[in-house]
Amino acid sequence: MPDSSEKKHRKLERTLGLGEALTIGIGTMVGAGIFVFPGLAAGQAGTAATLSFLIGGGIALLVAFSSSELATAMPENGGAYYYVSRIFGPNAGFVVGIGQWIGLVFASAFYLTGFSQYMIELLQEMGVNLGDTMVLIAFAIGIVLTFINILGTEGAGKLQNQVVISLAAILVLLFGYGILDATGLIGEASLPDTFAPKGYWPVLTTTALIFTSYLGFVQIANVAGEIKNPTQNLPRAMIGSVIVVMLLYIAALFVSTSALPNEELAEMGETAMVGVARELTGNIGALAILTAGLLATLSSANASILSSSRAVYALSKDKMIPRPISNVNDRFGTPHIALIVVGIPMTGLTLMGKIEILAEVASFLHLIVYGMICVTLIRIKYDRPWWYQADFETMGKWVVPVLGAIFSFGLIAFMESLSIYLGFGVLAVSILWYLLFVHEIEFSLPETARRAYQIEQPRIIVAVDVENPNAIPKALLKAFQNLKLLVLGYRLVPEQTSPEQSREQFEDEAEENLDNVLQDLKDLDIDLQSELVFTPNLAKTINQYSDEYHSHAVLTARPIESVNRLLVPIYSLNQISRRLASVLKALAQSSDLPISLVMMTSRESGSEEEKDITRLKQEMVTELKHAGISEQLIRSQDVDVDDIAEAVSELASEDDVVALGEPDDLERDSFFKTIHQGIQEELDCPILVVLKDEKSS
Structure with a gap:
């Protein structure tokens, strides 16, 4: 019989298939963004904002290709933290790991707050008034999702599948109808009058605004140690999720700017998609889009909790933070303590109510992580480590990671100053923790590299x-x-x-x-x-x-x-x-x-x-x-x-x-x-x- 330490620190099992991996990426990205950003983006750049989503998706694809190569060579839980720590050492890896952890905690709290807003609005649409209970709903749902993830990764993956499939069905039906209506295949054509009413420069600034829509596909790599057949499923899931989400966002913006004038969309702001749905299909459409928003924010929160806990698990497993945090539950096979470490600050942040600035800090930390993923691949291609072997290789060798790093770090310049200061503050605290509490660490190579x-x-x-x-x-x-x-x-x-x-x-x-x-x-x-x-x-x-x-x-x-x-x-x-x-x-x-x-x-x-x-x-x-x-x-x-x-x-x-x-x-x-x-x-x-x-x- 194995001793207790073996039980506590046993490995997580590979229980997630390609479908679950895809829905983690799609579910994280198709969150509040697809309902919030079309109105804001149209107000800034008009229909030309479709180019913003296209550019943002292109940048995300550069990182997805780079991350896919790294993930097939190192399919371990921890994602970017694992890659960076094995190439640049524990200090750089720790900073990236903290960025993943804290960034996802903030993002999860933001999604839960969005979920509670959609729930209140949906119930009001149905004639039920809950009053000012947004904070309590967000707090309660955060506890429920944390508990579901503790009960098992496979169960959380199935929940993610069901939520994202339902969400995708609603969006495809609405956007499909909207495209048919806009092009005149149903009724009269109602295409936008002007593609770029304010010129093309706002396309770039809008790209910086909406790029948070693409924060999520790399979270698939955080659970790489639990994905079946990772050498094939990891690249397919990461690249496929970006392409699916990019097409959804472009469709959402095209339908929105065809259904309503840019000025009206800008005035509606965060609730613009509800107005678009009401314009296309009446109150039934409004109810459908509110339901979709509910599902979107729920899937984003669930995927972020799952991914964030694996970043914490990887840090603890490498003794960067207290080792017991990486204990695996004997009954459920999940890192229950890591999930609690994520769940407590996440639910605590929901009590703050509106946390938009924290969501932008999360975007800042993700861009740092994305840039470091690309820099890590550049270093690997330069050094050619003797142990490195990837089953998936990026196109163009150097071009993809170099462009990915430039655009990821470059987008930070378009963010609010306060978000940048807070983001660097998180990184500074992580470096201080490392210097004070982390002892010298000797890493082993990835399991697949050792097997290879x-x-x-x-x-x-x-x-x-x-x-x-x-x-x-x-x-x-x-x-x-x-x-x-x-x-x-x-x-x-x-x-x-x-x-x-x-x-x-x-x-x-x-x-x-x-x-x-x-x-x-x-x-x-x-x-x-x-x-x-x-x-x-x-x-x-x-x-x-x-x-x-x-x-x-x-x-x-x-x-x-x-x-x-x-x-x-x-x-x-x-x-x-x-x-x-x-x-x-x-x-x-x-x-x-x-x-x-x-x-x-x-x-x-x-x-x-x-x-x-x-x-x-x-x-x-x-x-x-x-x-x-x-x-x-x-x-x-x-x-x-x-x-x-x-x-x-x-x-x-x-x-x-x-x-x-x-x-x-x-x-x-x-x-x-x-x-x-x-x-x-x-x-x-x-x-x-x-x-x-x-x-x-």
Whole structure:
């Protein structure tokens, strides 16, 4: 029976499908905004405000594409906090995590207040007057939604599905009828007289006003750890939710400006959509839109509570805030304490009544988060971390995240000064908390990244010169479990001689020598294959067989009685890979071989590349520890060198195996030539060349 700590800190289960993920994004975005903004936007820019929603949706898509790539590589709860903390460290991650948490708490309180307003108006439309009970209704609904989320993620997801489907049905019917009416397919056409009555500059300022409509799709990433098949469903949900919402907003504005004059819409302000519905379909339409507004604010509040609690959960799990907050309820499988931590301040804020300025602070914090998501992807594409592998890649490589960062941070300039000051105040408090209460943190890599470089059956090629054969290092091969080995016997052919002529002349002798080598391996419990080749270019031949055989590594043939250590010289920024880490794990875990990581740099210290290599080496050390390899087996050291081959020779003994990662910045032919003509000539021990990830499966 597991102990209590295991129960408390067990992982959240993946219970959310694509539908639930989509509705979290759509439900968060299609909130009060679709009812509030059309009237305000039309008053500022007329029908041209459709361009504002289009531009805002375009910016949101830039962030959605960037976030989708990060989410498929790191599908963990916490979303932006998780990405930023793993790339820029705990300090930056903590600030982003607080931004997500506090921003969503404020937004949830705003949505609940909007819900209570719609409920009061709907009941008044039906002849029931509740009086001034807005605050009490918001407070009560906040408690109910928090309780529903505590009862289970799947239940909250189903509620979200039902609410958003009902909302979408009402909106599609109303907007569909409005479009048919405006274009004259039903009755007489009533298109807007002027597209841009105030010119096109207000389109940009209106974009800043309405961008809060798109705050929500990234919240899907906050619950990534609970989404089924995340590599496919995360990108589909994030990008799909933005596109759906953008089309809904454009339709809402077009229908509004077609049904009523811009001046009348501006005068109605927040209740403009009710007036539009009444104009199109009478009191029934007004009741329908009030019902839709009720559902919209409810779905936004529910999705924000769910997402915010996962941001808190991730912060607590990484010990940024008290660890018990990330406890998972034994019965319901939800982070109940994290939900309470979200629910208490959220319901408290509803008691303030009108909190529009707090909603804008929430928008400020979200824009910071969005910008940092894009900056994180830019940093990843620049650094190319050895552990990073995304199943979804953004279009245009650099273009999407760069534009996303520029527009996200740039929109902040169009906000009210007070909102900017309050937003920076929240960030300042979070930094102060971090400095005072957060201790040094060592992060492990995402679960999928760790799984990605697990090798179930290592595939290794050993090249043996059949003219002067060396013994294959059996001592190393014994350390592998479930090994698949290809012994590639070769004889070098002068360029002026054809391989066919050489084979006719030397094939019998070569086969006999190769058989002797293979006989020495018969006692090994491995999947053994062999090939005999005659070639003028050994490096090219090894390259060819590496691709055809889908090999993970190439081992040089040098006799060795035993293996006492794995020596891993790190001298290239692009040399470290997931596959190198996986091979080291496979060897160390199965045979308790010590690993010596040696960072080799030129005697001119302090270069940026040296700093990056140091950081990458530390990441590998950290991951080897998290893989269960004893810290006593890992030794790390730094040396300044003039000549790589000479330095490796001085460090290696005859009982070592030198493990090298194939660097990304060299063609494989050139790298093999370097190994055989450089480092190998200086060594008496074998070299294990671990190939680049993309060259083998």
